Amino acid sequence: MTGLRERTKRAVRAEVVEVARRLFAERGFDETTVDDIVQAAGMSKRSFFRYFAVKEDVVLGEIDFMGERIAAEIAARPAGEDAWTGLHTVLRTWEQRIDDERQALERLRLIESSPSLRARYHQKRDETREQIARAVAARPGLDPFTADLLTAAAGAALDCVARAWARSDGRADRLALVDRAFALFAPTRAGR
Amino acid sequence: MTGLRERTKRAVRAEVVEVARRLFAERGFDETTVDDIVQAAGMSKRSFFRYFAVKEDVVLGEIDFMGERIAAEIAARPAGEDAWTGLHTVLRTWEQRIDDERQALERLRLIESSPSLRARYHQKRDETREQIARAVAARPGLDPFTADLLTAAAGAALDCVARAWARSDGRADRLALVDRAFALFAPTRAGR
DNA sequence: GACATTTGTGGCATCGAATGCCACTTTTAG
DNA sequence: CTAAAAGTGGCATTCGATGCCACAAATGTC
Known part of the structure; x- marks a missing residue:
């Protein structure tokens, strides 16, 4: 022990x-x-x-293992489900898990206020994206390019949601925004 | 003089x-x-x-004024055109303008090889995205959230294209990839 | 063409982040 | 209880970046 x-x-x-x-x-x-x-x-x-490891990690430290966990949840989606729906569902639950909204908003603002923080944030986000992309690419019937596209678009959507939410001072309905974003790009034949 | x-x-x-x-x-x-x-x-x-300004700009210096110019081209699109098509057309021509492919590939590889370069690259890309998003948001009938979504998705698409192109050692047809990416997300009712 | 103004350059000191090294203390395991 | 493992603090050093100042070159004016 x-x-x-x-x-x-x-x-x-x-x-x-x-x-x-x-x-x-x-x-x-x-x-x-x-x-x-x-x-x-x-x-x-x-x-x-x-x-x-770096000063920025005082603020961004918690992000570290999100990638693996999200990738695992993607891998665990039902076999027949299309990838876009899977991404939507999984990432939606992650948005739901944010408990302290005040703190989340404060952190978002802090990240936006500092170039070095933004940079490190993007870097971590990028690693996360790659992990998720690998999990998506492992789904049957998806070539790597399409998997990468779907994952990147999903990530971009969440970024937009975060920005819109911050602009509204945390008053906007984050989940509704997520749904709107995913609906907008719902690829007719994507993920299959 | x-x-x-x-x-x-x-x-x-x-x-x-x-x-x-x-x-x-x-x-x-x-x-x-x-x-x-x-x-x-x-x-x-x-x-x-x-x-x-920073060491990274030796590699990334040329990116600096792309944002303004792309934004101007977006603003100059015909009034009736939907935003997604406009983004596709404008960004396609930018991809077409890459003259020295060898050098572009070498630079892409260099950027991917260094965390600090990647970070600064993302930072500049983010500024560019914001400029373009403002131009897109100025189009009639688009709320800021949708404009941001379309712009971010387009940017994500180009990132994917660049990655796929680098993976193929520059052999893939970049323009075809761009078209595939934009076709995948062609929003049924987006941009209007 | 001589002159003052503007603009660019080099050297120096300094700051802040980050890393390697080493001696010392604390925890853990046998 | 003791040896190995892990953690801590201090120090020196590297590297990127900035402020300051004296000096040189170019520009525009008379």
């Missing part, structure tokens, strides 16, 4: 994230240095970079 | 790009430092950063 170690690690990480979140909200992401964060969190800079 | 100044500036810039291109091809982008480049080009580091 490797209990204590794991637990303290998680706790420390969560605390740093929280401390940093507050600093970012006050001064902005780029204006907050890693030195500021580690000083406020009472830890050394060297240790900070053991918890977070 | 502010001739000489402008011309030498262009010439210097072009030369740096060429020198750097060779270094990147030999050692890779991340493994080549700015010091390496300026030494090979015979210029100071300080001046380098007057020509290029």
Whole structure:
């Protein structure tokens, strides 16, 4: 049982994230240095970079394993289902799982406010897209190009939904927007 | 006539790009430092950063004004045309304008090889997308959300085409791929 | 053609992110 | 209880990027 170690690690990480979140909200992401964060969190800079590969991961760390999990859910869809519907269904449930909407909105705004954060966000999103694309391509009757197209379009749709939602200050119905986006591109003969 | 100044500036810039291109091809982008480049080009580091805001722009500098021009072409489409067809037509001609395919392929590969290049590439692509989206949203009968969706999907489609083309070592017919991609998502009632 | 103004250049110092290295402490497992 | 494994902090260093300043070149004017 490797209990204590794991637990303290998680706790420390969560605390740093929280401390940093507050600093970012006050001064902005780029204006907050890693030195500021580690000083406020009472830890050394060297240790900070053991918890977070890059500064941006303080904000984006949670995204890391989403790709694998979504890919698994895609792979688990019924065999006869077309890929577009599968993507719609799976990604819809992920949108549904967002619990703290205030925090999600705050994070979206923060990401939009900093070029480096946006860059790293896109990078992670891209890795996620590739993982999902592989799962989609594994479905029968789909060539890699079409699989890539469907996945990329789905990802683009979610980006648009996030932007529209942020523009509405979180008042818009995210799920309705997702449905509208997927309906708009519903390919007549896609995914088969 | 502010001739000489402008011309030498262009010439210097072009030369740096060429020198750097060779270094990147030999050692890779991340493994080549700015010091390496300026030494090979015979210029100071300080001046380098007057020509290029960031190191990545040595590779991606040409992308800068594409957004405005594409947006202008979108705005100039016939009034009755639906937005998806307009995007297809305009972006198709841009794909057609790629003259040096070898170099385009080499650059694509370079971008894919370096995380920081990919990041900066995405960033610029995102700005371009926003410019185009504004032009699309200005078309009659389109709400901003739909305009954003169509633009983002078109951008995603072009990304897929570029990836597929790179996978085929430049042998695939890029224009045919573009047409396939746009046909796949041809929204029955979109853009009107 | 001499002159002041504008524009570009190089060198230097500095900042911030990130990494390698090493000595030291704590946890875990036998 | 002890040896191995894992985590921490401090230090030096690398690299990209920016501010500052003195100096050189080009431009436009008289």
